[in-house]
Amino acid sequence: xxxxxxxxxxxxxxxxxxxxxxxxxxxxxxxxxxxxxxxxxxxxxxxxxxxxxxxxxxxxxxxxxxxxxxxxxxxxxxxxxxxxxxxxxxxxxxxxxxxxxxxxxxxxxxxxxxxxxxxxxxxxxxxxxxxxxxxxxxxxxxxxxxxxxxxxxxxxxxxxxxxxxxxxxxxxxxxxxxxxxxxxxxxxxxxxxxxxxxxxxxxxxxxxxxxxxxxxxxxxxxxxxxxxxxxxxxxxxxxxxx
Amino acid sequence: xxxxxxxxxxxxxxxxxxxxxxxxxxxxxxxxxxxxxxxxxxxxxxxxxxxxxxxxxxxxxxxxxxxxxxxxxxxxxxxxxxxxxxxxxxxxxxxxxxxxxxxxxxxxxxxxxxxxxxxxxxxxxxxxxxxxxxxxxxxxxxxxxxxxxxxxxxxxxxxxxxxxxxxxxxxxxxxxxxxxxxxxxxxxxxxxxxxxxxxxxxxxxxxxxxxxxxxxxxxxxxxxxxxxxxxxxxxxxxxxxx
Numbered sequence: 378x379x380x381x382x383x384x385x386x387x388x389x390x391x392x393x394x395x396x397x398x399x400x401x402x403x404x405x406x407x408x409x410x411x412x413x414x415x416x417x418x419x420x421x422x423x424x425x426x427x428x429x430x431x432x433x434x435x436x437x438x439x440x441x442x443x444x445x446x447x448x449x450x451x452x453x454x455x456x457x458x459x460x461x462x463x464x465x466x467x468x469x470x471x472x473x474x475x476x477x478x479x480x481x482x483x484x485x486x487x488x489x490x491x492x493x494x495x496x497x498x499x500x501x502x503x504x505x506x507x508x509x510x511x512x513x514x515x516x517x518x519x520x521x522x523x524x525x526x527x528x529x530x531x532x533x534x535x536x537x538x539x540x541x542x543x544x545x546x547x548x549x550x551x552x553x554x555x556x557x558x559x560x561x562x563x564x565x566x567x568x569x570x571x572x573x574x575x576x577x578x579x580x581x582x583x584x585x586x587x588x589x590x591x592x593x594x595x596x597x598x599x600x601x602x603x604x605x606x607x608x609x610x611x612x613x614x615x616x617x618x619x
Numbered sequence: 620x621x622x623x624x625x626x627x628x629x630x631x632x633x634x635x636x637x638x639x640x641x642x643x644x645x646x647x648x649x650x651x652x653x654x655x656x657x658x659x660x661x662x663x664x665x666x667x668x669x670x671x672x673x674x675x676x677x678x679x680x681x682x683x684x685x686x687x688x689x690x691x692x693x694x695x696x697x698x699x700x701x702x703x704x705x706x707x708x709x710x711x712x713x714x715x716x717x718x719x720x721x722x723x724x725x726x727x728x729x730x731x732x733x734x735x736x737x738x739x740x741x742x743x744x745x746x747x748x749x750x751x752x753x754x755x756x757x758x759x760x761x762x763x764x765x766x767x768x769x770x771x772x773x774x775x776x777x778x779x780x781x782x783x784x785x786x787x788x789x790x791x792x793x794x795x796x797x798x799x800x801x802x803x804x805x806x807x808x809x810x811x812x813x814x815x816x817x818x819x820x821x822x823x824x825x826x827x828x829x830x831x832x833x834x835x836x837x838x839x840x841x842x843x844x845x846x847x848x849x850x851x852x853x854x855x856x857x858x859x860x861x
Contacts, residue, residue, distance in 0.1 A: 392647060395817075410636075449797050451804055489798055556731055580769070
């Protein structure tokens, strides 16, 4: 079984349509390529109780939880306090973080430095050589900033720890509508119940109408399922196989 | 109080990173412009139990729930059955939908037509003149397709029913980091506790470092809060106001 993950995106700016979330699409692509199965994405407002409830539920249910956003110094940055609340841990000043912010933010108010150095008790700092500020890990929760460039840099620095056996996939493009092949897809799944089979109609594409995706962690299983699908489909309706 | 909404996005293709969800950003922008407050977005897999649980929870908590995806004829299209399950209603064949599919899909298998005409008991068809297939409404749940062109067309046809008093906003762009103005934002919120105040750092922008957004349904409140913010900020750090 693949490890599972949830992504909790924090930010009023996403919900009000001012900013389009690019972090969860990035994490979905990266985690899939690492062999991890993302099972849930949730966007919640900058609200301590809402974040805490969602993080707590996801931490119980999935192997990994990734949060993005709400980690800065302003009034709307409540993610770290919310993770502490959700995981029922006190917020404590972390000596290494305190030292970091004493250096970087020497001219800022003491209350701000203290806020930035306060994390849930038991937090581990994932301090890779390439990162000036570490990724925070509390149990199975990994806390990332919302700024895409920073999130991407931080994820790249720690991603190898999540790698497992990859997914293998084939894509079959067909020229007929979904409704005329639905029964063939049912038949394929009856023979290959473990197959991850997707059927995606595309409007206005010149050379196909539906993209079928076949995936599994077993490359032989995918190859056999794909061969069987091509035997089930009328050859004239297959535009291409990739 | 603004009406609240949740968006439930259904689709393995989003979670596996194969497709980027453009429907929830579209709905967030549209609903904000209509004066509706989106409070939650959730992406769940093509799994009946997961969809049912999320739809039921959102229908209890928010004024409106919008689902996208999983309404076609194939094995992975389980949204409508899941909404029925979540709202504890039987799936029943709707005579008007049955007649529509008898016409449009005369050459398709009877089992498929029956699947497409089966909806939760009590479903209303929102059949605008511009739509060949209606939007389905069950209680406060509105069911949309996942194909962006179809979703946008269907939403445009029914959106006026959601309109209420608009949000009013100002944007202030500042040239200093968030950490040096955090205490001023706290002071502003102490005076204007109902203000929706966002603080968004931007990396690598040539003429500002932080975008501040001030919003409310009361235009006078926003104007007064903006004037107060500009009095609190050192004038040299304000790049522009919009």
